[in-house]
Amino acid sequence: MSKMPDTSDNIDEKLAVIRHILLHGDRARIEELENIINDANLLSEYVNPIIDQKIVNMKDDFSDTFGKEVGAEFEKKLLLSEDLLLTVLSPMMGKMIKKFINIEIKKLQDKIDQQVKRSFSFKRYYHLVRAKVFGIKSSALFLADLDDFKTKIQDTFIIQRNSGLVIASAHADNAKSRDGDIFGGMLTAIKAFGEDAFSKGGNGQQELEFIEYDSHKIFLQSHHNYFFTTVLNGSLSNSEKEKLANRLMEFAGKEKKLNLPDISAEDCIYLSEQLKKTFFPEK
Amino acid sequence: MEIKKKIILTGSFGVGKTSLFSRFIYSEFDEKYLTTIGVKVDKKTINIDNDTNLNIMLWDIAGEVAQDKVPLSYFLGTSGIIYVFDLTRPMTYNNIMADIEYLKNILPEATVKIIGNKKDLVTTTHIESVISGLPVECDMTTSAKTGENVEQLFQSMGEALMI
Numbered sequence: 001m002s003k004m005p006d007t008s009d010n011i012d013e014k015l016a017v018i019r020h021i022l023l024h025g026d027r028a029r030i031e032e033l034e035n036i037i038n039d040a041n042l043l044s045e046y047v048n049p050i051i052d053q054k055i056v057n058m059k060d061d062f063s064d065t066f067g068k069e070v071g072a073e074f075e076k077k078l079l080l081s082e083d084l085l086l087t088v089l090s091p092m093m094g095k096m097i098k099k100f101i102n103i104e105i106k107k108l109q110d111k112i113d114q115q116v117k118r119s120f121s122f123k124r125y126y127h128l129v130r131a132k133v134f135g136i137k138s139s140a141l142f143l144a145d146l147d148d149f150k151t152k153i154q155d156t157f158i159i160q161r162n163s164g165l166v167i168a169s170a171h172a173d174n175a176k177s178r179d180g181d182i183f184g185g186m187l188t189a190i191k192a193f194g195e196d197a198f199s200k201g202g203n204g205q206q207e208l209e210f211i212e213y214d215s216h217k218i219f220l221q222s223h224h225n226y227f228f229t230t231v232l233n234g235s236l237s238n239s240e241k242e243k244l245a246n247r248l249m250e251f252a253g254k255e256k257k258l259n260l261p262d263i264s265a266e267d268c269i270y271l272s273e274q275l276k277k278t279f280f281p282e283k
Numbered sequence: 284m285e286i287k288k289k290i291i292l293t294g295s296f297g298v299g300k301t302s303l304f305s306r307f308i309y310s311e312f313d314e315k316y317l318t319t320i321g322v323k324v325d326k327k328t329i330n331i332d333n334d335t336n337l338n339i340m341l342w343d344i345a346g347e348v349a350q351d352k353v354p355l356s357y358f359l360g361t362s363g364i365i366y367v368f369d370l371t372r373p374m375t376y377n378n379i380m381a382d383i384e385y386l387k388n389i390l391p392e393a394t395v396k397i398i399g400n401k402k403d404l405v406t407t408t409h410i411e412s413v414i415s416g417l418p419v420e421c422d423m424t425t426s427a428k429t430g431e432n433v434e435q436l437f438q439s440m441g442e443a444l445m446i
Contacts, residue, residue: 163360185324192356
């Protein structure tokens with residue numbers, strides 16, 4: 001509370017009295033405002049409703065007020081991140097395409113099933129009998145008859161078990177040429193890595209048997225000193241896998257040279273010829 | 284006559300195995316240091332004599348601080364071992380005796396060559412001092428960077444394997 005000045009003849013004092021009388025109300029108001037400004041809680045009581053209203057207004061008018069600028073900035077950022085976006089999206093797109101293809105193949109199988117049902121040909125009865133006997137879907141048999149869906153052996157290798165050295169190899173005439181020695185070496189390393197990783201922890205001796213890469217399949221069959229590696233194209237059903245395994249076992253049983261501790265260069269040539277005769281006979 | 288043999292390049296990490304591999308197979312040296320993941324296999328044919336070519340299947344094995352850390356299956360079927368150490372880093376040859384004993388134990392028939400690499404980075408006096416302090420005999424010193432003794436190393440290994 002301010003003190004009233006004593007009255008006197010002095011002009012200054014009189015002026016002070018007048019000032020006090022005139023400005024008393026304003027000073028009290030300024031003091032009150034200062035208190036509000038200096039106290040965060042008090043201030044927020046007054047300011048928050050205004051800010052809240054501003055935010056509501058901004059939300060309502062955002063697209064009109066900032067739409068153009070944000071759009072331009074977003075477009076700029078998208079262009080700059082094109083590579084990154086592609087990297088992120090490509091695997092997802094790949095999966096979607098794969099899924100789509102699977103659905104389409106399924107549709108194709110269903111169509112073939114319907115076609116087979118409608119057909120009264122000898123082939124239909126033949127497929128039906130085979131499907132019944134072997135427990136395979138008739139559509140799978142029909143597909144197997146179409147050349148594009150047939151499993152094709154591209155290469156066959158006999159690889160020394162530990163060293164990865166290629167003992168013998170044979171290839172289809174149209175097979176993409178690959179360096180058998182490097183292929184055999186790397187495959188042995190992958191096989192060794194897999195077997196080393198998975199046979200730890202008491203799983204005993206396990207063998208890598210199958211590798212799938214895109215449309216290529218690599219079928220491995222291990223024997224004591226060596227393993228067969230067959231590179232195939234196309235789909236491979238379980239019955240075809242079994243059939244291939246039997247053919248390889250038959251080859252291993254027939255070719256006694258494979259069991260020799262040291263296989264000579266002549267033996268390697270002989271075994272390659274036998275592989276060629278067995279898996280890629282001349283038509 | 285064509286003969287095939289598997290040779291492995293092994294040793295601690297960063298000793299220059301992959302650089303020796305690249306120098307021998309592709310005749311090139313890359314300044315960049317890239318860690319080998321697992322193993323890399325490539326091949327090169329060397330002429331032993333007029334009648335004999337040796338196809339070397341060279342396995343560049345990822346470096347480990349001790350050889351017993353390398354998957355055992357990578358060593359199997361190996362005819363020759365090139366054990367590489369770095370002449371500039373004692374930690375790469377401090378354990379050499381134990382490593383060589385381990386390798387000879389699992390591959391008693393294999394030919395072993397002990398190689399000190401990166402000779403371009405040190406003086407002759409330093410090389411002599413390192414070699415004389417080793418508990419095993421160093422067969423050769425090489426520089427994958429300049430190519431010094433690299434061809435000779437593989438040629439001598441090839442000839443040793445033919446005996």
